Amino acid sequence: MNESKLFNNSKKIRNLILDLAFSSGEGHIASSFSIVEILVALNECFKNRKKLNFKDSFILSKGHAVFALYSLYRFKNILNDKIFQQICKNNSKYIGHVPTNMVDENFIYGSGSLGHGLPFSVGYAFRRNHKSNKSKPVFVLVGDGEFNEGSCFESLMLLNKFPNISLKIIIDCNLSSERAIPIINFLKNLKNIYNLTFVDGHNLTTLFNVFQSSFDSKENQIIICNTQKGYPLKEMINNPIWHHRKLTLEHYLKFKDEILNL
């Protein structure tokens, strides 16, 4: 793993997110920024794995962070530039949440409303793994605020019923919804029931190592990634105003400059 290369990849992806947000007038930029390192590190783990690929193994349950996924796919050329330019434009089916599999097979599940991607992932992981001796991990990325939804806890109960289906739940823990329902301590106590790991959500090396080590075991896992919403932009970090704010030209140029100088 080349950390410097992955760091540069993260910068490129953040640039793409900004480009997309500015050209479309849409996007949950701060939420997208908080998961960039997670996506970059996880994607790197799939290189050199012949029978597994990222897009068949990853579900974004936190659907409003889709600009990060679109940008990763653009970077990998899974989405071509023509499609990328159409995102969130008039009548485009590439919307501000994850498109459905019928729109584009590169997306397993069309999430957007919170609390749906995770239970879907339990079934998806079961389908992939219940007859197989080898692990074909399914990674699902969930927001910590998303765990307000009861369906997330219903999913965790299902994991007790289906213990070895190689489902890896990545929680993007940016604490943005602690103002509403404090959930983080509740999530931390899940370590008493599930295989639970804590990791710095913006440290590419530790993320890579944690994800890499999760591949070979069929045991379900919860990986809590401590992140910052809007990272690393100073004006955006943990600032609720930026949850779903349109980019002005002034902000676009300022943020691009800030990314460039990282």
Added chain:
Amino acid sequence: MRHLFTNFCKQNLKNNLFVLLGDIGVGGFLNQKDELLKNVFNMGINEQAMVSFAGGLASDKNLNIICHTISPFLIERAYEQIKLTCGYNRLKLILVSANGPYEYEKLGPTHHCPADVNLLNLIPNIDIYLPSSADDLLNSLKSALKSKKSSYIRLTNRYVPNFDNYSCSEKSKFIKVIKRGKSKNLAITTGESLFYALNSKYYDDFDILNLVKPKDKLPNLVHNYRKLHILEPYLESIINIDAAGKNIKKFTYKKEFKKRIKKNLGYEDFR
């Protein structure tokens, strides 16, 4: 309209009003110390629990409880809770959705709710208000506070501030007639369809009858018109009219209303 709604709530908090927010609109309810005002709770992203919790609060008949979040989550996700709390247990709630059916258009169908009015119409004990103007909204909120029944009020960003620029007569607080044309044509609107009718050249010479409560009985004057266009900004029509001998066309989101206003990307486009 969300601004007007927030101001109204803040003025009435001392009158036994509780406001439960689904983690939206929070900023409007903060005091100078950045704390939520008394009787305002940010319930987070758990609509089903929010509605049931509201029901528990509403068991005190002296209280008014407002639940407020984005329409599909409030109505569709918590539908069973609304059915049981408001319809079956007859507890009074005021459900206020943050948006019209397609106002989050580019965010896709998970954030659209063209069926809100139709779904709630199936549950007894709920009055439905689709305000078309700022005054309509205030009247709807006041009415909802006084009523013994539950209410659903749909906010929209497509509304008129007032009717001052129009030759308008008031048949009742929630029914207005706008005189515009010399022809014998009438458009019946509710909610955001008033905004579209007023801004559409096609309806330039139509009079407009606007209903805030689409389940209200239509006044007799509708029978004076030769042609009736009924514009309902939800999936299926619920406005009742005696159809005998009249040229009536109904436009709902299922039938041509989307074409008439502009195309909104919806659930059916993803088939």
